[in-house]
Amino acid sequence: DKEIVNVNTSEVIQFETRYKLPNGRQIFRVSTLDFRWATQERNFAELVFGFDSDATSALISRLTIERALNYDPFDATKVIDRMIIRMSQHFGNFRMSQPDTFKLPPPMQRFPASMFHLRRSRFMRLFNHTPDETAFFRFALRHETTGNMMTMIEPILLSYGLERPPERKPLDVASIQPDTVLLLDCYFRLIIQHGTSIAAWREQGLHLQEDYKHVKKVLEDPIAHAQQILSDRFPAPFVLVCDQGSSQSRYLLAQLNPSSVIKSGDGKAAGVQHRNEGPEDETMLISDDVSYESFFAHLRQIVTTPRQ
Structure with a gap:
């Protein structure tokens, strides 16, 4: 009620939690939160900031x-x-x-x-x-x-490259590059995908040679990270290692935003295609989903359309 809410004053709310440990010990925990009231009419900026x-x-x-x-x-x-x-x-x-x-x-x-x-x-x-x-x-x-x-809803995609630290990438098909290894954490599944160039170097055994320690490192770092996640998470996720363009890479592609849509003759979305460097590095994603760009453009259209 706007009349009883005292705006710009601090309020306190407490949560009481009781639970029992496997050894039979009972735990009682009280969590106290301090917050301020805000309304859209009187302090909009503070409401947005929170x-x-x-x-x-x-x-x-x-x-x-x-x-x-x-x-x-x-x-x-x-x-x-x-x-x-x-x-x-x-x-x-x-x-x-x-x-x-x-x-x-x-x-x-x-x-x-x-x-x-x-x-x-x-x-x-x-x-x-x-x-x-x-x-x-x-x-x-x-x-x-x-x-x-949030990891279940919006998985974490990490990219490992040659002689650089891993970096988080957007969940987009454009994040797939031939000279990188991707680690996708979907909470229930960990997917490690080797790019086409990395996979070719691995098959040639370059990572076993002394002069190519950087190739060995880019192959081992995602596995070490996945093992760390496995040791801390329950239930333990399923680990999948695949190469770009292989049949099992579909599990990774299913989580990515289809940002480039190929139109068929009737104007409907026929698939998604992303080119990295050349035809041999082409990633093809067949999907009926719209891209996030189309989703957000439609949202903007609805929001800015005057309501009747």
Whole structure:
């Protein structure tokens, strides 16, 4: 209630947690949080500054999964779309009928991408998954921490190159390069993909020669990182090592944004193609999904269209 909320004052909320350890010991924990009230009408900037994209994505994911358990998953996907549209209408900066002017505040700019990946995730799509797998994935999502939930929704893609430290790459087909090794952490699965050049050097045995220690290092570093993740995570993820263009690389391609769409004769999306250096390094991704660029462009169009 706007009348009883005292804006710009500090408030305190406490959470009491009780649980029992395997040895029978009971634990009682009290967590105290200090926060300030804010309303969109009186202190909009402070309200935006307090937005946590990961926490919001985790909360909406749990609410959406709860709805998907009781209703059709397609209806749950529409709920996600309506949430994104309402948030963009309230917090976005734009001029009506001008989609190019639409812009979200910096704390909220990652949120649409997280929802894009949630819509494409195994939690919302039942195809190619058994009912047992779907139930397990959704159970894990609803009981994990925010950080682990974000890894499930928006996997972490690391790129290992020659004589440079690993760096995080966007979940996009353009991140595939022939002279790099990719490590994709999907929480339930770890995928290591060798680029075409790296795979060729490995087959030639260059990593076994003294003069090519940098090739050996780029092959060993992703494995060492994967082993570290395996030692800290339960349940232990499945590890898959593959080469670019092999049949098993489809598990990595399924998680990437199809940013380059090939149009068929009737104007429909026929597939996704990305060229790295030449025809031999061509990555082909057949997908019916729209790219994030198309998804965001459609969002901008809806938000900036005057409501009747």
